[in-house]
Each structure stands twice: as structure tokens, then as C-alpha cells.
Amino acid sequence: MKFLPLVWANLFHKKTRLILTMLSLIAAFMLFGLLQAVSVLFSSGADFVGANRLITQAKVSFTQPLPLSLLQRIESVPGVARVAWSQFFGGIYIDERNFFAQFAVDPERLLDAYPEWILPAEQREAFTRTRTGAIVGRKLAEQYGFKVGDKVPLKSFIFTRKDGGSTWEWDVVGIFDGKDDDWAGRSNLMYLNFGQFDEARQFGQGSAGVYIVRVDNPDDSERIARDIDKQFENSPDETKTQTEKDWNLSFVRQIGDIGLIVTGILGAVFFTILLVIGNTMSQAVRERIPEFAVLKTLGFSDGQVTGLVLAEALLLCFVGAALGMVLAIGAAKGVSGALNGAPVSVQPIVWAQAFVTMLLLAFAVGIFPALRARRLQIVDALAGR
Amino acid sequence: MTTLVSIRGVAKRYTRGKQTVDVLQALDLDIASGDFLALMGPSGSGKTTLLNLIGGLDKPSAGEIVVDGKRIDQLSSGQLAKWRARHVGFVFQFYNLLPVLSAEANVELPLLLTSLSKAQRKKNVAAALAVVGLADRATHKPSELSGGQQQRVAIARALVADPTLLVCDEPTGDLDRKTADEILTLLQQLNRNHGKTIVMVTHDAKAAEYATHRLDMDKGALVTSGDSH
Numbered sequence: 001m002k003f004l005p006l007v008w009a010n011l012f013h014k015k016t017r018l019i020l021t022m023l024s025l026i027a028a029f030m031l032f033g034l035l036q037a038v039s040v041l042f043s044s045g046a047d048f049v050g051a052n053r054l055i056t057q058a059k060v061s062f063t064q065p066l067p068l069s070l071l072q073r074i075e076s077v078p079g080v081a082r083v084a085w086s087q088f089f090g091g092i093y094i095d096e097r098n099f100f101a102q103f104a105v106d107p108e109r110l111l112d113a114y115p116e117w118i119l120p121a122e123q124r125e126a127f128t129r130t131r132t133g134a135i136v137g138r139k140l141a142e143q144y145g146f147k148v149g150d151k152v153p154l155k156s157f158i159f160t161r162k163d164g165g166s167t168w169e170w171d172v173v174g175i176f177d178g179k180d181d182d183w184a185g186r187s188n189l190m191y192l193n194f195g196q197f198d199e200a201r202q203f204g205q206g207s208a209g210v211y212i213v214r215v216d217n218p219d220d221s222e223r224i225a226r227d228i229d230k231q232f233e234n235s236p237d238e239t240k241t242q243t244e245k246d247w248n249l250s251f252v253r254q255i256g257d258i259g260l261i262v263t264g265i266l267g268a269v270f271f272t273i274l275l276v277i278g279n280t281m282s283q284a285v286r287e288r289i290p291e292f293a294v295l296k297t298l299g300f301s302d303g304q305v306t307g308l309v310l311a312e313a314l315l316l317c318f319v320g321a322a323l324g325m326v327l328a329i330g331a332a333k334g335v336s337g338a339l340n341g342a343p344v345s346v347q348p349i350v351w352a353q354a355f356v357t358m359l360l361l362a363f364a365v366g367i368f369p370a371l372r373a374r375r376l377q378i379v380d381a382l383a384g385r
Numbered sequence: 386m387t388t389l390v391s392i393r394g395v396a397k398r399y400t401r402g403k404q405t406v407d408v409l410q411a412l413d414l415d416i417a418s419g420d421f422l423a424l425m426g427p428s429g430s431g432k433t434t435l436l437n438l439i440g441g442l443d444k445p446s447a448g449e450i451v452v453d454g455k456r457i458d459q460l461s462s463g464q465l466a467k468w469r470a471r472h473v474g475f476v477f478q479f480y481n482l483l484p485v486l487s488a489e490a491n492v493e494l495p496l497l498l499t500s501l502s503k504a505q506r507k508k509n510v511a512a513a514l515a516v517v518g519l520a521d522r523a524t525h526k527p528s529e530l531s532g533g534q535q536q537r538v539a540i541a542r543a544l545v546a547d548p549t550l551l552v553c554d555e556p557t558g559d560l561d562r563k564t565a566d567e568i569l570t571l572l573q574q575l576n577r578n579h580g581k582t583i584v585m586v587t588h589d590a591k592a593a594e595y596a597t598h599r600l601d602m603d604k605g606a607l608v609t610s611g612d613s614h
Contacts, residue, residue, distance in 0.1 A: 009485040300471020
């Protein structure tokens with residue numbers, strides 16, 4: 001510790017260079033913290049989703065519909081508490097920029113399967129009996145100013161009406177909340193009454209995209225999933241049943257392997273940073289060769305001089321990483337807000353990853369300058385050779 | 386007086402590319418404890434090389450160097466570093482202070498290699514700065530000090546660990562006459578009042594007059610010797 005003031009002071013040799021180097025480190029680690037937070041969200045994004053729900057989809061693809069006739073057979077599987085179905089609607093509200101998720105559902109079944117959604121009793125009843133009814137999540141309602149009594153036209157890019165039109169008009173009959181902050185953050189979607197949808201669509205009557213299976217005991221989920229799929233083996237409608245968490249993950253991965261994308265971006269960023277900081281450290285040590293010679297003259301050993309340079313690299317990277325990660329927390333909050341409250345936050349695992357990355361970076365940028373300082377000959381260095 | 390430095394048959398040869406240069410040849414020299422020796426001679430005469438060998442910054446190609454009873458020419462690089470920290474104080478022509486550190490932090494550097502507590506180090510630093518008359522400049526950076534003041538800080542740094550020997554390479558080479566005289570007077574006081582053995586390389590005949598002995602070198606050998614005054 002007694003060498004710390006010396007190491008700290010040496011950082012300030014060239015203040016402008018220090019500031020620029022520090023800024024590049026801060027930017028790199030802020031990006032690291034933010035992207036890793038997003039990556040963690042995607043890889044563990046279903047943490048807040050109840051583990052007592054399964055999703056059954058067509059084995060081939062979730063875009064392949066399943067007939068509603070499967071319902072009774074799924075319900076008959078021991079341990080199944082409630083089954084709902086859902087069809088992605090794919091509607092655009094007025095302008096293509098106004099896209100949000102809508103699902104056509106059986107109201108009672110949906111709300112039984114998702115007790116996390118809180119809806120006043122009279123609105124629940126209205127949703128059930130209004131065939132053109134829709135309920136809107138609180139976040140979505142606040143974003144677009146939807147309120148009960150509004151008529152919302154949605155132009156579906158998947159389903160056309162029997163009359164040839166693709167614009168469907170829905171009556172907002174309820175606004176639902178999440179049971180806690182997590183669910184409130186996800187209330188940026190709309191549910192539509194399956195009644196009007198199924199009657200009026202041009203194709204696909206009597207089918208739904210997926211079944212949502214609520215189980216009595218989460219410990220039985222694996223067995224129930226197996227039993228459901230077994231029922232439809234070798235039939236025209238083979239199914240694939242998985243936990244809601246796995247299903248969400250596979251859905252998100254349609255975009256691409258988020259982890260790989262994040263790793264690729266961060267790899268490029270840190271390779272650049274490695275070159276930038278490595279060059280800076282080399283230059284800083286090269287300029288101070290006479291100073292290291294003086295330290296050796298005073299009795300500092302080769303090992304101590306090596307340690308001083310490595311400690312300098314470590315301190316530089318530590319300060320830059322710490323500031324960058326602190327900024328990442330703020331940036332994550334901003335992203336979370338932009339994503340309608342998706343829980344993007346810098347988790348402890350990301351801090352741990354940043355710490356290890358910082359150590360590796362410090363070693364990589366410090367080792368060669370440190371070895372150069374170690375090898376210098378005092379007499380030659382003092383003579384400027 | 387007892388002999389502090391004993392040099393026997395010392396030679397130093399440098400190889401630069403394909404050229405080999407004999408800088409010192411079969412040199413014998415004794416320096417008494419408490420002496421203030423001025424080494425003089427033209428450029429290339431080998432005086433700085435000799436000083437580096439005495440201070441343990443370099444090793445001879447042949448011969449033996451004994452300082453305070455220790456064969457330093459046989460020490461490894463690591464052992465020499467420890468030996469220098471305990472036994473030798475260095476003063477350079479261009480002060481060689483670390484620009485990012487204050488005067489007191491510069492002076493403290495040799496003490497970082499000791500087991501002294503922070504409080505003890507602070508006390509020793511203050512004492513060393515007081516000896517060179519810079520107690521009131523302790524927190525100043527080198528860029529905030531004059532050349533003479535910087536050299537005083539360098540002398541305080543050389544003294545702070547209470548070394549057996551002070552080696553000074555052109556300590557007044559970058560100073561005006563008046564300031565140079567002040568620095569030389571300070572070195573003379575350290576020699577006379579504190580019993581420090583000093584070996585000083587200089588081109589300046591006036592500077593050599595402050596020493597108790599003077600040796601002239603030419604082409605890697607000692608040519609004359611005598612008392613300065």
C-alpha cells in the first residue's frame with residue numbers, strides 16, 4: 001500500500017492523455033455493463049415468469065397453428081389446472097411505428113391462467129361478454145392514452161377479415177395491472193376477445209397459435225409436458241411443450257443468438273481498447289525510462305519496477321472500469337425505460353464479469369511495458385541510450 | 386582513516402556493435418572513510434564509469450571492488466539493488482527527480498524500500514529536507530522549484546536513508562556559479578559535519594576545490610592525485 005501514492009501520481013504524468021485514455025475505458029466498460037445487462041435479461045429473462053406454466057406449440061414451429069380440438073385432451077392430463085389458448089394477432093395501430101403485442105384469447109381462460117394480471121371484476125365480465133372487446137395493459141394504456149370506451153382500430157399484417165379488410169375495430173373494455181413491479185413493467189400488451197377474431201377471420205378458424213397450460217404443482221411440469229406431447233405423437237398435430245421460460249427464450253432467439261451478438265460486439269470493442277490502452281501504456285513507460293532508471297538506482301529491484309508498471313495499468317483500468325460500470329447502471333435504467341420497463345439492470349454477475357475483464361485487460365496492456373522497464377540497464381538509461 | 390572503498394585491477398570494457406572500447410584499464414584506488422574525493426578529467430576519460438562502478442550501478446569487466454568490506458563486483462543484480470538502497474546515495478547533474486511527486490514524496494522514495502512506518506518516514510523526510518534548507522518547500526513539485534532547490538531535494542533524497550557513501554555525478558553542472566557554490570558548500574558540510582564519504586565527478590576545477598582530495602583521469606587511468614587544499 002505504501003507504493004500506492006507513487007503509482008497514483010504516475011498516472012497523472014500526462015493529464016490530457018490520461019483523460020482521453022480514461023474516457024475510452026469508461027466508454028468501453030459502460031458498453032460492457034449495458035450489453036451484458038441486456039444479455040443477462042435475455043438469458044434469464046423468464047425469472048419473473050411463473051414456473052407453473054407450460055406452453056404447448058406445434059412441434060414444427062410456433063407459427064404453425066394447433067386446432068382447438070386439442071383442448072380437452074390437454075385438460076385431461078393429470079396435474080393440469082387450467083388451459084388457455086392464444087393467437088398472435090399482429091396488428092398495427094394507425095402507423096407502422098405503433099406496433100405492440102396483441103393476442104386473441106379466450107377471456108376467462110386467459111385470466112385464469114395468468115392470475116398475475118389484475119383486472120376489476122366488472123371489466124373482466126365486460127371482456128368476457130363483449131365479442132369485440134379488448135383489455136389493455138396499464139403501461140400500454142398510458143403510452144397511447146387508451147381508456148375504457150375507446151374504439152381501437154388495428155390493421156393486422158397476418159389476418160384479413162372475411163369481408164376482405166385487414167382493419168379490425170376493438171372496444172376497450174378494461175385496463176389491467178400487474179400484480180407487482182415486474183408484471184407492471186410487462187403490461188405493455190393488449191388482449192383481444194377470441195370471439196370476434198375467430199368468427200371474422202378469413203382462414204384458420206378453430207385454431208390457435210399456442211396453448212398455455214397452468215399446472216397445479218411446478219414440480220410436475222416436466223412430467224406433464226412429456227405427457228401432453230405423448231398424447232399427440234404420430235398425429236397430424238404433433239406438439240412441443242416447454243416451460244414458459246424456455247419458450248420465451250426460444251422466441252427471443254428468433255432474433256439471433258443475443259449472447260453471441262453481445263460477445264461479438266464486446267470482443268471488437270475490447271480488442272480496440274486493448275490496442276489503444278496498450279499503446280498508451282507503452283508510450284507512457286517509454287517516456288519515463290529515465291525515471292525507472294532512477295528508481296532502480298535508488299534500490300528498487302527489477303521485480304518492484306515490474307510491479308509498479310503493472311499496478312499502474314491495474315489502477316488505470318480499475319478506475320475506468322468502475323466509472324464505466326456506474327454509468328452503465330444509469331444507461332440500463334434509460335434502456336429499461338425505453339423498453340417499457342423491461343428489467344434491464346446491471347446484475348452482480350455482470351459486475352463480476354467486468355472485474356475479471358478488467359484484470360485481464362490490465363495484465364494484457366501492462367505486461368509488455370512492465371517487462372521493458374524490468375529489463376532496462378541503469379547506466380544506459382541514465383545516459384539516454 | 387580506514388579505507389571505505391578499495392578498487393583493485395578494475396577494468397571496464399564496453400561493446401557497441403562491432404566495436405569494443407576499453408574505458409577503464411587495471412585501475413587501483415583506495416578511498417578513505419570520511420573522504421571528499423573529486424574525480425576530474427576530460428570527457429571520455431572514464432570518470433563517470435568509475436563512479437558507476439563504485440556506486441554499484443554497473444559491474445567491472447575485471448578486477449574487484451570492495452565497499453565497506455563487501456565485494457560488490459560479485460553481487461547479483463538483485464543483491465546490488467538492495468546494497469545500493471542501504472549504502473549509497475546518488476546525486477545527478479540533472480537532479481532526476483520524479484516530476485509528478487512533491488519534494489517530500491521524492492525524498493521519501495528510498496525509504497519506501499525500508500520497513501520504517503509512515504510516521505517514521507515522514508519524520509526522516511522532514512529531517513533530510515531541513516538539512517538541505519528546504520523544509521518550507523516540502524509540498525512543492527520539482528517544476529515549482531529552482532534548479533538549485535531541485536538539486537537540494539536530490540541531495541536530501543540521497544541522504545534520507547543515511548547511506549555510507551554519496552556519489553555525485555556533476556552535481557553542479559547545470560547550475561550557475563552562485564548556486565553551484567551553495568550546493569558544494571552543502572556537500573562540504575555533509576562531509577565535515579556529518580562524516581559522509583563523498584565521491585564527486587566534475588569538470589569544474591572550482592568545484593573540485595571543495596573536495597579534500599582530487600584525482601585526475603585520462604584515457605581510463607588515474608594520472609595524478611593530490612590534496613585539493
